[in-house]
Amino acid sequence: MSEKTVNEIPRDLRPLYTKGSEALLRDNFDYAIDLFNQVLQREPSIFDVRKALRNAQQRKAGGGRGMFKKLLSTASASPLVAKGQIALHKDPAEALTIAEQILNNDPNNSGGHKIVVEAAKAMELPKTAAMSLEILNRNSPKDKKIAMEFAEALAAIGEPTRGEKVLSDLYEEFPTDNDLAQALKDISARKTLKEGGYQALESGTGSYRDVLKNKEEAVVLEQQNRQVKTEDTAEKLITEYEGRLKNEPKNIKIRRDLAELYTQKKDFDRALDYYAQIKSSEVGADASLDRAIAETRKRKYDHQLAQLDTTALDYPEKAAALQAEKQAFELEECQRRVVRFPNDLQIRFELGQIYFQTGKISEAIQEFQKARANPHRKVPALNFLAQCYAKRRMYELAVRALQDAIKEKPAFDDEKKELVYNLGSILETMGKKEDAFQQYMLVYDQDAGYKDVAAKMDQQYGGQG
Secondary structure (H helix, E strand, C coil): CCEEEEECHHHHHHHHHHHHHHHHHHCCCCHHHHHHHHHHCCCCCEHHHHHHHHHHHHHHHCCCCCHHHHHHHHHHHHHHHHHHHHHHHHHHHHHHHHHHHHHHHHHCHHCCCCCCHHHHHCCHHHHHHHHHHHHHHHHHCCCCEEEEEHHHHHHHHHCHHHHHHHHCCCCHHHCCCHHHHHHHHHHHHHHHHHHHHHHHHHHHHCCHHHHHHHHHHHHHHHHHHHHCCCCCHHHHHHHHHHHHHCCCCCCCHHHHHHHHHHHCCCHHHHHHHHHHHCCCCCCCCCHEEEHHHHHHHHHHHHHHHCCCCCCCCCCCHHHHHHHHHHHHHHHHHHHHHHHCCCCCHHHHHHHHHHHHHCHHHHHHHHHHHHHHHCCCCHHHHHHHHHHHHHHCCCCCHHHHHHHHHHHCCCCCCCHHHHHHHHHHHHHHHHCHHHHHHHHHHHHHHHCCCCCCCHHHHHHHHHCCC
């Protein structure tokens, strides 16, 4: 099923759309919503009508609902969310209709929009999916999974530039996230291809003249930004940069570009050699350089592990030895960076994670307590702190840390879901079963499939209903 424009509305449905549009102009939102829904029940693929419906829903909700009314809306939506999730597997069109029932009263409901996204994917309605993903992204701007899905949806409907901006903004928040970095490279490559005319050529609507016209600009963009690095392109760039380095021996940027290219080619020793050259220059202390070197060393260990023969008799011993060596390196290297950059709270957070993973709980607590002063790491640092306190059976401190973290999360995204669930788990361990159930219920209201909350609901209600 492909999406249609307003001009493709069947003749017998056009009066409904016209009346709905007029009602919207007169701010008669309930009537407009009812008429638009009638059209979409018959023709769910007409994107312009769904866009008008979303406008009516949002305007109806405007004016600042009170907290009590909002809570009532969320509570009433919960059974419909569960019903919509069930319908997804049997009839996506029905699920889409149920989702709109939720959004009629709560147009920003994340559960409703997630159903819209899944139903739209099943029905091949990419613009509809992108519209709901935009709201989900607005609700949870730091949710990596949603951001990547939204960017991919934008690229699919021919808007890779917007998708690139979504990922670029999030990458500024999480500059060490490899998944985000790769997603950003992929979508930038798609943008380059689109701007170069290749997609139009493939679809039969463009020509080689269009491609050739933009080819030089696209290649320059690709090389300067290093967005698309196939093996051939990497080889050409390495040759070019090493040639330039002979004429510009003090150009630090070229050396760093070469280190990144050799890392991509999995020639880690050459990459580390270029990084060593930069460190021995007059650049001075640079936390990002040390982090890049550490990441390259870790990728080298991962590559060595991947090269082991899993069928060999000594594979377990070799793999364990490499893992232990990698873990020891990570700890030593991170400790060294903390000494060099004691005020870099991101490094403190990384060291806390390593201590936590290796069972050094007291040391981890000290690092996470410092790292929570970093606004970009406050919430995850508090989450780790709570886990550390729980391991030491300091449950009151664990509860306080999680409550502080939850206050920082206005939107109920995946991160908040984990925080609330963890709070429930600790309260349950403390014997506060009723308080724990209240936390699990909040999670269930957003995502009935999260971990074991459905089982906990059944246990609480004794399987009734």
